[in-house]
Amino acid sequence: MPDAERPPMISREDVLHVARLARLELSEPELEKMREQLNSILTYIDRLKELDVTGVEPTSHAVPMVNVMRDDVVVPCFPRDEMLANAPDRVGEFFRVPRIIED
Amino acid sequence: MDVVIGLEVHAQLLTRSKMFCGCATTFGAAPNSQTCPVCQGMPGSLPVVNRRAVEFGIRTALAFNCRVNEACRFARKHYYYPDMPKNFQISQYEEPLAEDGALEIDVDGASRTIGIQRLHLEEDVGKLVHEGTLETAQASLVDFNRSGVPLMETVSRPDLRSPEEAAAYLRAFRAVLVYLGVCDGNMEEGSLRCDANVSLRPRGSSELGTKVEIKNMNSFKNVQRALEFEVRRQAEALEAGLRLVQETRLWDAERGYTRSMRSKEFAHDYRYFPEPDLVPLRIDRAWVDAIRAGLPELPRQRRQRFLRQYGLPAYDAELLTHSQALADYFEAATGELPQAKLVSNWIMSELLRVLPADDEAAIRAAKITPRHLAGLLKLIEDGTISGKIAKDVFQKMVVSGEEARAIVAREGLTQLADEPALAAVIDQVIARNPKAIEDFRKGKTAAAKALVGQIMKATQGKANPAIVNRLLEEKLSKI
Structure with missing residues (x-):
């Protein structure tokens, strides 16, 4: 870790929580690897905080552009068979997905 | 709590x-x-x-x-x-x-x-x-x-x-x-x-x-x-x-x-x-x-206008304006026949009996159009049919989409307003019901109602109720 002095910002529990939200199953080594990587990302973000951004408008986008909109016009949809072609499972006109179960 | x-x-x-x-x-x-x-x-x-x-x-x-x-x-x-x-x-x-x-x-x-x-x-x-x-x-x-x-x-x-x-x-x-x-x-x-x-x-x-x-x-x-x-x-x-x-x-x-x-x-x-x-x-x-400039009249504004312009009771104005289709229907019908309260009554009691108030599409597509309803109510207003007959005609209009006038003509529902003819019917009914007359003499005013029922029956419900009531009252007072 670049900043060994600091306590880890992301704990093992944090990684497990986020992994569960993302429906990811991580092995023990993967979990530790994720924890390290996430910490190093957050450390980098912390470094950005050192910049003086007084007077800089906050933005959510890299491109200084607003109001990109389209007219409410219908265009042909994709053929259903094409849209269903990559489905792992289908029944007739539907995608078929496993039943949602409690975990 | x-x-x-x-x-x-x-x-x-x-x-x-x-x-x-x-x-x-x-x-x-x-x-x-x-x-x-x-x-x-x-x-x-x-x-x-x-x-x-x-x-x-x-x-x-x-x-x-x-x-x-x-x-x-x-x-x-x-x-x-x-x-x-x-x-x-x-x-x-x-x-x-x-x-x-x-x-x-x-x-x-x-x-x-x-x-x-x-x-x-x-x-x-x-x-x-x-x-x-x-x-x-x-x-x-x-x-x-x-x-x-x-x-x-x-x-x-x-x-x-x-x-x-x-x-x-x-x-x-x-x-x-x-x-x-x-x-x-x-x-x-x-x-x-x-x-x-x-x-x-x-x-x-x-x-x-x-x-x-x-x-x-x-x-x-x-x-x-x-x-x-x-x-x-x-x-x-x-x-x-x-x-x-x-x-x-x-x-x-x-x-x-x-x-x-x-x-x-x-x-x-x-x-x-x-x-x-x-x-x-x-x-x-x-x-x-x-x-903002293009905003239409909204339900509350329309309700206020209905109170003001048509003099409707608050209940009617509220109910009619809750549905845009219904409010439009009312205004179209009132445009043909300005008796707003009569139109409102028929919409609330008859139209909403056959159509759900919140189904805009069904109201707009109703076979009985606002003009048809106004046409029916005009027939009541000019004495051609009674309110009771009008309800039957309404039911037929809902199904067939015909004009009231056509149904009334075909089925011979025109109200009897011919006074000498009605007087003759009343005389017959009086002659056939000595018991009722006796009751009436003893002060049972309800007996007169039974006679009206008989007269309506004898005319298949077509007798003009106002004329029947007046003629009957005249005759009974002389007995």
């Missing part, structure tokens, strides 16, 4: 195409026939905002007196469910389209102002059909036609104090949307959906109790029933000294109760962040002003 209710209403906007792609939004199309890589959330596809959806959002915001935010942007709301393959819904979080408005509602003749906290735009998700029953299903089938249809979410403040107020709010809300032409308001087809937050607190306290979210209430009646059930459930639990848990509960309309949803089905950990595939919106004042 005080009841505290807030409503979240999701309304599908009446755009032709979806929120972020050009797929059609037609309801009831064959499964998965209206999709593309954008609304199926395929990697690499890019959303583009539908300008009409934003316009409809602003239109609604203005009708509720909300502040339209100049800076507005979209955010990703993350959750995992097969109705949404990209695992996030494009919605708004910080910087919604509009905030801080209000809706006036009327309950038991009293007016109340219900705050509207925010209004934002988002995309709808696909529809799951379970194979077999929910309990036994091994798999679910997914139809993505609905995925990406523009949704407008409006969150009220927790200002509602009873299930009746919640239902009144929803009705008033729906009416405004239909008047604005931004949503068809059809709860059965799911174009208007409502979730509620319900809690109880000691009377007069300003602290909020533990809040429970209720989902799956798909009609006005169900909203009220579900909330009544939930208020009772919470009150009983609190009285028994139990603690309530903050949770989401589903309304089961068939069984008439709310049941807890598994807590993990809805992890409220959405990890919102600004949608990087969409640039922010900067809502131009001139655009807002132009939309």
